[in-house]
Amino acid sequence: RYINDANTYNIDQQFLVGRALLVSPNLLPESNNVHAYIPQDVWYEFPSGVKLNSVGLFIDLYAPISKINIHVRGGFIIPMQIPGDNLVLGRGNPFTLLVAQSQSGSANGNLFWDDGESIDSIETKIYNYLEFSLTDFNKLTINTLVSNYKDFAMRLDLVKILGVNKFVTNVTVNGKIYSNFLYNIPDQILVVYALDLDMLAQSSQTIQWSTSN
Incomplete structure (x- = not known):
């Protein structure tokens, strides 16, 4: 690099x-x-x-x-999951997105998700593939491009956005006002929590926030 x-x-x-x-x-x-x-x-x-x-x-x-x-x-979105005692127990645990803003207020990431064991997931198309993007400093989009593996839920619990340099006044999830968020002023970090968002429920979902001037 x-x-x-x-x-x-x-x-x-x-x-x-x-x-x-x-x-x-x-x-x-x-x-x-x-x-x-x-x-x-x-x-x-x-x-x-x-x-x-x-x-x-x-x-x-x-x-x-x-x-x-x-x-x-900066410029990358990293999906993370709370671990379990083993692969099976951890599969259904909720996800977190770590969003590291670039200087231009953008970031991207993706997630390929299958059963963790099969060697023919691509051929059988039994997998999920999601893309994440941050644009315009304040809009996070989750695009679910493939959603054929549904043995375990893929629920998003928390989003942590780094480098938010303006005070956050409100947050919306899929266009609806959402009150469970915290903005850390000294560290410039926005945390949107307790989402319980099914990432496979729709092909495209958004989390957006407004800031003061």
């Missing part, structure tokens, strides 16, 4: 997971810090969601043995 950034050429103790997650582990014994490079881009700390102010340079990150530093790149 950062092939034109010469600062990345000799780094062998950090890595990207896909295009969205930057992992900076502490590999040194008896050390509580890691000297990490943060490429020039929009990055948010995970799981706090706080936006990094220092980018395009090396910084020291607090990294005790109990912590692995992970940063989420």
